Amino acid sequence: MERKLLFKNIDVPGIATYDVYRANGGYASAEKALKTMTPEAVVEEVKKSGLRGRGGAGFPTGMKWSFLARPEGVPRYLVCNADESEPGTFKDRYLMEHIPHLLIEGMLTSSYALGAKTSYIYVRGEFFYIIRILEKAIAEAYKNGWLGKNIQGTGFDHDIYVHPGAGAYICGEETALLESLEGKRGNPRIKPPFPAVKGLYDCPTVVNNVETIAAVVPIVNDGGEEYCKIGIGKSTGTKLISASGHIKKPGVYEIELGVPVEEFIYSDHFCGGMLTDRKLKAVVAGGSSVPILPADLILKTTNGEPRLMTYESLADGGFATGTMLGSGGFIVMDTSASVVYNLYTFTRFYHHESCGQCSPCREGTAWMEKILHKILDGHGTMTDIDLLWDIQRKIEGNTICPLGDAAAWPVASAIRHFRPEFEEFISKQAKQEVNHNNQHQPLAVTS
Amino acid sequence: MLFSDKTEALMRQIMRRYPEGRHKSALLPLLHIAQAESDGWLSVPVMDRVAEILSIQPIEVYEVATFYSMFQLKPVGKCLIEVCRTSSCWLRGANDIVAHIEQKLGIKNGETTPDGKFTLRTVECLGSCGTAPMLQIGEKYYEDLTFEKVDQILEENKNRDNHSTYLSKTTFQNHE
Ligand SMILES: Cc1cc2nc3c(=O)[nH]c(=O)nc-3n(C[C@H](O)[C@H](O)[C@H](O)COP(=O)(O)O)c2cc1C
Ligand code: SF4
Ligand code: FES
Numbered sequence: 001m002e003r004k005l006l007f008k009n010i011d012v013p014g015i016a017t018y019d020v021y022r023a024n025g026g027y028a029s030a031e032k033a034l035k036t037m038t039p040e041a042v043v044e045e046v047k048k049s050g051l052r053g054r055g056g057a058g059f060p061t062g063m064k065w066s067f068l069a070r071p072e073g074v075p076r077y078l079v080c081n082a083d084e085s086e087p088g089t090f091k092d093r094y095l096m097e098h099i100p101h102l103l104i105e106g107m108l109t110s111s112y113a114l115g116a117k118t119s120y121i122y123v124r125g126e127f128f129y130i131i132r133i134l135e136k137a138i139a140e141a142y143k144n145g146w147l148g149k150n151i152q153g154t155g156f157d158h159d160i161y162v163h164p165g166a167g168a169y170i171c172g173e174e175t176a177l178l179e180s181l182e183g184k185r186g187n188p189r190i191k192p193p194f195p196a197v198k199g200l201y202d203c204p205t206v207v208n209n210v211e212t213i214a215a216v217v218p219i220v221n222d223g224g225e226e227y228c229k230i231g232i233g234k235s236t237g238t239k240l241i242s243a244s245g246h247i248k249k250p251g252v253y254e255i256e257l258g259v260p261v262e263e264f265i266y267s268d269h270f271c272g273g274m275l276t277d278r279k280l281k282a283v284v285a286g287g288s289s290v291p292i293l294p295a296d297l298i299l300k301t302t303n304g305e306p307r308l309m310t311y312e313s314l315a316d317g318g319f320a321t322g323t324m325l326g327s328g329g330f331i332v333m334d335t336s337a338s339v340v341y342n343l344y345t346f347t348r349f350y351h352h353e354s355c356g357q358c359s360p361c362r363e364g365t366a367w368m369e370k371i372l373h374k375i376l377d378g379h380g381t382m383t384d385i386d387l388l389w390d391i392q393r394k395i396e397g398n399t400i401c402p403l404g405d406a407a408a409w410p411v412a413s414a415i416r417h418f419r420p421e422f423e424e425f426i427s428k429q430a431k432q433e434v435n436h437n438n439q440h441q442p443l444a445v446t447s
Numbered sequence: 448m449l450f451s452d453k454t455e456a457l458m459r460q461i462m463r464r465y466p467e468g469r470h471k472s473a474l475l476p477l478l479h480i481a482q483a484e485s486d487g488w489l490s491v492p493v494m495d496r497v498a499e500i501l502s503i504q505p506i507e508v509y510e511v512a513t514f515y516s517m518f519q520l521k522p523v524g525k526c527l528i529e530v531c532r533t534s535s536c537w538l539r540g541a542n543d544i545v546a547h548i549e550q551k552l553g554i555k556n557g558e559t560t561p562d563g564k565f566t567l568r569t570v571e572c573l574g575s576c577g578t579a580p581m582l583q584i585g586e587k588y589y590e591d592l593t594f595e596k597v598d599q600i601l602e603e604n605k606n607r608d609n610h611s612t613y614l615s616k617t618t619f620q621n622h623e
Contacts, residue, residue, distance in 0.1 A: 167516035
């Protein structure tokens with residue numbers, strides 16, 4: 001019943017190799033685009049498809065592409081964001097590991113549309129084994145005439161390079177990624193100018209997520225109109241969901257946008273229901289940055305309608321009662337999970353990953369981690385809950401990049417929906433073991 | 448000589464992936480290689496040599512090396528164990544895994560065993576949340592961990608003759 005576009009052939013033995021990929025219809029989109037379409041026509045199909053960026057923000061891809069500046073004589077770049085570090089998200093890794101040529105083909109077709117002669121895939125450094133897989137696929141693509149000079153006799157030249165990160169979540173933010181790719185610290189840039197005008201090496205640049213670029217392949221093959229027949233309203237096509245936590249079958253699922261959340265959690269072709277007979281308590285639906293929702297609100301909107309896996313339905317009710325699809329990192333918690341402790345892991349994460357440029361984010365995330373640590377240590381007071389609320393409110397909207405908001409929202413939503421749990425923990429002077437954090441780099445270097 | 452001729456040649460080859468005048472872009476890959484060549488950590492002389500190769504100031508290397516969590520600025524054990532303990536891994540028992548390793552090795556998170564064989568570190572989400580709990584040693588991911596699996600991993604790594612590092616040099620292939 002579900003239609004698969006990206007993972008249609010993922011179970012074909014040997015699909016990671018060029019020969020098998022090609023024999024199963026691989027590189028057809030590149031062939032079609034380069035031989036029969038103008039670059040503008042490819043952009044038009046992507047616009048028609050309604051595809052929205054799969055990296056988290058959900059910005060329409062066709063529109064982003066049409067913003068790309070095209071001054072004479074200045075190179076343009078496509079940069080693939082494979083930094084995948086949002087807690088709860090592991091779909092891009094799965095795609096690159098199992099069907100790497102889909103990304104290479106998508107890079108080629110997209111680069112043709114954008115007029116980019118060089119593109120980079122920025123892969124998080126911890127995924128070195130994935131880099132090896134991509135390097136191999138790229139070498140095969142060169143060998144078979146899909147990369148390099150005069151590709152398949154069309155006159156189009158293109159080179160793809162893989163670039164490793166080195167452990168920094170912030171480098172997933174597109175301007176931090178570009179800084180990092182230029183060999184600098186991953187400090188996000190102030191926008192504008194946007195990368196579409198001044199990106200990599202001050203040249204016009206498009207940054208897209210792995211899954212977004214892969215989705216260009218079926219869009220060009222079948223046409224944008226066909227793609228947007230899948231899904232509901234402005235949530236078109238399929239989406240990769242990374243499912244983890246207290247469920248029977250964690251993993252990556254390609255869903256048609258519009259599947260009810262309840263079906264996604266409980267049906268056998270997705271998560272397979274709860275891990276044990278403990279009940280569903282809460283879900284973080286789109287990666288650590290999005291608001292956590294309690295069971296009743298994730299399954300149904302406040303109008304009593306079933307919540308669907310779409311950008312709009314998950315956001316229904318705003319932040320008061322809704323959340324976001326984000327990167328599709330779907331973390332499920334049963335009644336044994338402490339929302340307070342979970343929040344501590346997120347807050348520690350944002351503190352660790354803050355680049356430190358803006359004081360609300362740098363100081364605020366550190367302070368929130370400390371307060372949560374103190375609460376878990378059995379020394380919290382009721383006023384700490386209000387203090388947490390106050391700090392997150394002062395971070396949100398006051399920073400250079402959205403990491404500040406991403407650190408604030410989990411705190412706000414945990415208090416909004418689970419305040420009694422914080423109060424109970426504090427009033428009981430309960431204690432939960434916290435592993436002490438020794439991972440900060442020393443400031444001094446040793447010879 | 449800090450790096451072999453072969454390694455320096457590889458470094459120069461990677462620099463050619465970036466446009467003329469933009470060779471500083473190669474800094475992260477070069478530091479990864481340098482670290483792999485230098486017992487898994489970056490000393491000041493090693494970083495200075497990388498600066499020389501890239502024709503940039505040493506401070507430009509230090510400021511980057513201190514920013515990214517995969518670069519070690521002090522010596523580490525032969526086997527660097529990195530355990531994820533962010534939400535999804537925590538939900539599936541990561542704290543118990545950390546405690547188990549601490550007990551087995553007799554060290555705390557962040558420490559190195561006196562014989563220099565193991566360093567234990569906790570890290571944030573490694574993009575392996577669906578196969579939690581998990582840990583990384585060098586390039587390798589160990590997933591769906593149990594205490595038995597952890598014991599086996601420790602056993603396998605107790606007599607390593609080289610440092611676990613994130614890459615082997617074959618990772619970078621030549622396209623030219
Ligand atoms: C702190 C932070 C981390 C991010 N991490 C990622 C990431 O790991 N992968 C990704 O594709 N996008 C990430 N993004 C979103 C990117 O900034 C950017 O919106 C995205 O790569 C654009 O591609 P898309 O339009 O195809 O989604 C992150 C954003 C922020 C603010
Ligand atoms: S919000 Fe945080 S991560 Fe983003 S630029 Fe400011 S300090 Fe850096
Ligand atoms: S939370 Fe541990 S790998 Fe993602």
